[in-house]
Amino acid sequence: MHKETWVVVCNKEKARIFEVEKFGNLREIYTMVHPQSAMKAEMLTRDGLGRTNEMFRSGHSTMDPTTPLKLKEAMNFAKEVAKYLESQKNGMRYTRMFIMAEPSFLGILRDELNHNVVKCVEGEIPKDLTKLDAKAIWEHMPIA
Template identity: 25%
Template sequence: MKTQLIVIANAASARIFRRDTAKSPLVPVETLAHDASWLHARELESDRPGSQAADNSRSLNHFEPRSDARRKEHQRFAKEIAQRLEAGLKVGEYASLTLFASNPFMGELKAQLSEAVTQRLKATLNNDLCHVGIAELESRISGSWSAVL
């Protein structure tokens, strides 16, 4: 087995581990944090939420769709993780990739992955393990694998 990278993420933090063989222990590589994901939407925006007409005409106005500031922050963090994975792939850091991410964040993260990184994906599991310590992580990951296989 070639080196496998395991990413455990949610919208506020991500931990990256490496495993050199199927039986080798997880080795911490990097921890990423995105503090803005913890903020309330009103703290992220400079204006009150709402919409504004495109012009001052009296006819029917077209309004811009409402955008959620928290979702934008989640997308920014997903992009940061994806860029880190792309950089690791370019230097040959890993041969395969496994993602464990919270359910709403998994979609954001997968949307940001490049085609080259996506081809390295071995599995994606909607499971938020960010709060789990490394000692328990080994058994939880193994348990998740047995459910997939």
């Protein structure tokens, strides 16, 4: 494997991008964090959901979002990660990629990836490995 191979390790709060320097050796080259995904839902609504108190209706009503706020934040982060990966692909920084992601986030990220990025994905591992060091991450590679 050459330096054009990347390993993306992510969950809904953090994305770590590694470059394969040589077989068995990963070097972290970029990290993205999304602290909003770690927040409790009630903290995300600090401004409050829209409320109405109309005199012609009985009581108060809260306007619920159609998508849960935690999911919206995960989707926002997936868009950020996908945008970064697309820009780096356009800059010819990698030609191959492996994605290791928390299972629920993997599906969200997959939906956001550009078709040119998807063509570079050679493997997916549905595990959250964001807290592991590079050596431990390598041990989960499908080719290790």
